[in-house]
Amino acid sequence: MGRLAGKRVLILGAGSVGEGIGNGRAMALLFAREGAQCACVDLRIEAAEETTALIAKEGGQALALSADVTKEEEVQRVVDATVAAFGRIDILVNNVGGSVPGGPEELTPEAWHAQFHHNLHYVHLSTRAVLPLMRAQGGGAIVNLSSVAALRHIGTDLMAYAASKSGVMALSRMIAVRYAPHGIRCNVVVPGLMHTPLVEARLAGQRTGGDVAAIVAKRNAQPAMGRMGDAWDVAYAALFLASDEAKYVTGAEIVVDGGLTLM
Ligand code: NAD
16 A cells, blocks of 8 residues: 555646656656656646556556646546546645746846746635645645745745745745645645756746756756755655545645755
């Protein structure tokens, strides 16, 4: 029996760049290994299908769906599709997110709003769509992804990213308190510097001039543990929060950063 045996999961942002393992894909794979049925949603259907193919290869059950989760009707569509396929949603994971660098003078108002849509606004949409289901079922678990950028300055001006990820934490605490009487828990994973495919792709872009090795070495030196983490580190924290092992844990924030925020 797996740690999520019989659970039905909806993961938003369950693909990864290329065939790599980002946070979303790692959570989907790990949750499926622990006995969950996973609806894997991504903007890019091929990325979601890559995740479900990996799950199927391991003998797990998963459904690939495409949606732009910043759009209310698309969120509702994937929630409905998940319920149609699995009958219920026990666990919602809000993994979609990304960062645009810039402080107050560099960030345009448009970029600011885009970050809030991408990182925070959709968390409201998806939560709003699943809460009635979870209430009717008598419980559920929501796992949201924030970032250590919401806790402290991590060496790059990520103003809109940090503010929107702080919003994810505030919203999560609010949901935790309000819905605790309904058996619905809401918790947050707070990753630090993780070496995921999306980060690799971004580092290879124009923002760094393409000197990926130098930036990776610099980032590896920052956490107390002397290295960046990976998507599995995030996935194991999320697994605990999503599972019944965490049945008395709500409104919590698990920092997965190798000691970065202590430095
Ligand atoms: P990931 O590999 O999990 O990929 C995220 C997926 O979301 C991608 O496949 C992408 O196609 C999808 N996506 C993007 N916009 C979407 C939309 N509008 N609708 C549906 N799907 C969409 O990415 P990751 O780098 O592992 O990050 C995952 C989460 O972890 C994010 O919330 C991020 O902010 C957080 N995080 C990551 C790091 C890190 O270093 N990677 C650090 C701190 C926090």
